Amino acid sequence: MSLKPLLIATTVLATSSVASAQDATMTEVADGVFHFFAMGYSSMVVVGEDGVLVTDPSFTPRAKILQAELEKVTDKPVTHVALSHEHFDHVGGTEVFEGAEIIMQENGIDILKLSPLMPTPEVTTTFDDELTVDLGNQAVELRHLAVGDGVATTVARVAESNVVFSVDMYMPQEFSPHEFKEDTNFVGTGIILNTLVDWNPSYAINGHSAGNSVEALQENAQFFNELQARVEAKFQEAFASGDPAAPWNLLFSISGEIEMPEYSDWENYETAFPAYVRRMALSVLHGG
Numbered sequence: 001m002s003l004k005p006l007l008i009a010t011t012v013l014a015t016s017s018v019a020s021a022q023d024a025t026m027t028e029v030a031d032g033v034f035h036f037f038a039m040g041y042s043s044m045v046v047v048g049e050d051g052v053l054v055t056d057p058s059f060t061p062r063a064k065i066l067q068a069e070l071e072k073v074t075d076k077p078v079t080h081v082a083l084s085h086e087h088f089d090h091v092g093g094t095e096v097f098e099g100a101e102i103i104m105q106e107n108g109i110d111i112l113k114l115s116p117l118m119p120t121p122e123v124t125t126t127f128d129d130e131l132t133v134d135l136g137n138q139a140v141e142l143r144h145l146a147v148g149d150g151v152a153t154t155v156a157r158v159a160e161s162n163v164v165f166s167v168d169m170y171m172p173q174e175f176s177p178h179e180f181k182e183d184t185n186f187v188g189t190g191i192i193l194n195t196l197v198d199w200n201p202s203y204a205i206n207g208h209s210a211g212n213s214v215e216a217l218q219e220n221a222q223f224f225n226e227l228q229a230r231v232e233a234k235f236q237e238a239f240a241s242g243d244p245a246a247p248w249n250l251l252f253s254i255s256g257e258i259e260m261p262e263y264s265d266w267e268n269y270e271t272a273f274p275a276y277v278r279r280m281a282l283s284v285l286h287g288g
């Protein structure tokens with residue numbers, strides 16, 4: 001998640017009775033593929049001959065708006081709800097789509113059980129690396145390419161139109177506050193972003209921004225590649241020093257040793273960039 005959607009979500013949860021479809025947009029971005037954006041959150045909506053797949057209803061008031069907006073474009077029922085990952089603000093609202101298959105990558109199941117505060121979707125289907133949902137004339141590929149944000153990280157791709165969907169992997173020219181990145185594996189995030197770029201998508205739905213984010217996806221893939229290279233080079237120097245403590249000492253100092261001023265005009269650079277360096281350092285060195 002990023003900060004702004006959280007604030008919006010919290011407001012909406014607190015005032016769910018007045019939540020409305022006023023600011024929701026349901027934009028057809030390819031044949032039968034819609035980008036639904038409301039309350040700071042995106043969903044991919046794929047309307048096929050045999051049913052409808054939606055991603056991340058996120059929370060109940062938003063799910064109800066999604067259902068109402070969907071009824072304006074199709075009379076087909078929602079047959080599949082695919083969850084992008086296990087974070088609390090992405091797994092609520094599934095109960096609105098009665099009878100639908102609820103799909104989550106298997107790593108997320110144990111995490112959902114740990115916090116008494118988490119919504120607990122009735123997940124009916126899990127998968128390991130990939131699952132293809134056949135909607136008749138449309139196929140939606142769900143892929144777990146790596147652990148990224150959370151551990152059940154899933155991206156979606158519509159085979160026919162090459163529209164992709166990902167969540168909490170990037171924002172257009174913006175660094176997320178570090179609180180939201182502390183369980184994000186940055187090496188995995190880089191793998192996911194580069195794979196999405198390689199797919200050469202026609203349209204990229206991003207978890208928390210409206211519009212086509214293909215350019216932001218490319219920019220962020222480039223940024224993660226550069227950051228990883230800078231961090232790896234620092235650790236290679238530390239290992240080459242022969243001092244077994246050097247890599248560990250570097251963990252404590254590295255956030256003050258790397259700057260990337262070419263990204264200083266991205267939002268939150270001053271406050272969040274050092275945490276990005278530290279997070280990448282942990283992912284590179286420590287596997288977390």
Ligand SMILES: [Zn+2]
Pocket residue numbers: 001085087149150167168
């Ligand atoms: Zn998240």
